[in-house]
Amino acid sequence: MTANRNRNGPVGRFFGLPGARGVSGAVLELVLWWIGGTLSWLVTVSTVTLPETVAAASTALLGAVLARTARRAMGFQAAARGIWLRWAALVPAAAVTDTVRLARWLAGPRGESLQDQRMPGTASPKATGWRAAAMIALSSTPGSVVFYSDPDARRIRVHVLAEGWPRLDRHVSPGTGQGL
Structure with missing residues (x-):
């Protein structure tokens, strides 16, 4: 109970630990940020090669973690609209x-x-x-x-x-x- 309270407290929210949506929501958000970052990188290169794809995916993974952390720290909510x-x-x-x-x-x-x-x-x-x-x-x-x-x-x-x-x-x- 104490670990759960600490995880969802101010420090846990700052670091983007799963809260109300749970682990599946956190993983889905990270995957979407990761895919978006990887694709953004790859559409800007002149030739897509394996090393370029690996660099894009690894950099985008770090970016996904940082994006989620920043979004959670700001209390930013973005429900997509039609x-x-x-x-x-x-x-x-x-x-x-x-x-x-x-x-x-x-x-x-x-x-x-x-x-x-x-x-x-x-x-x-x-x-x-x-x-x-x-x-x-x-x-x-x-x-x-x-x-x-x-x-x-x-x-x-x-x-x-x-x-x-x-x-x-x-x-x-x-x-x-x-x-x-």
């Missing part, structure tokens, strides 16, 4: 169109703007993942970047260099994260 799939589908289209629009900057500077927008999601701690995913989506194209967020005022500031279809900001910003 709307994230729509954002993920729009990001490649926005990246291509922004790149084409930004090519005009080679001829000389064009207009840019700072836009204050409503922060997606709710103010609850459970919506942390929602807000983080929204800011990642808005910053993942060459035409815009979120450079300031104020959770208390529920606002984000986005630096926009290229505007137009598919207007990723309009799809992301109104998200309310209901149910969080």
Whole structure:
């Protein structure tokens, strides 16, 4: 009983020891971080070789442990939402169109703007993942970047260099994260 209490106390939570979800939840999270890290590494190499794959997998395993530890220490909760799939589908289209629009900057500077927008999601701690995913989506194209967020005022500031279809900001910003 004492060992279980210590394991789930502040120190155990900091180091990411299994808590309410148990060992299977912890292992699943580590495996997902590991796969994500390994794939992220491998898609950036010009040629996938055995040594490169071993380096990717071993580095990603360490990264998975550190990511879980950091997430648990911050109390970060990120329940995936279906709307994230729509954002993920729009990001490649926005990246291509922004790149084409930004090519005009080679001829000389064009207009840019700072836009204050409503922060997606709710103010609850459970919506942390929602807000983080929204800011990642808005910053993942060459035409815009979120450079300031104020959770208390529920606002984000986005630096926009290229505007137009598919207007990723309009799809992301109104998200309310209901149910969080």
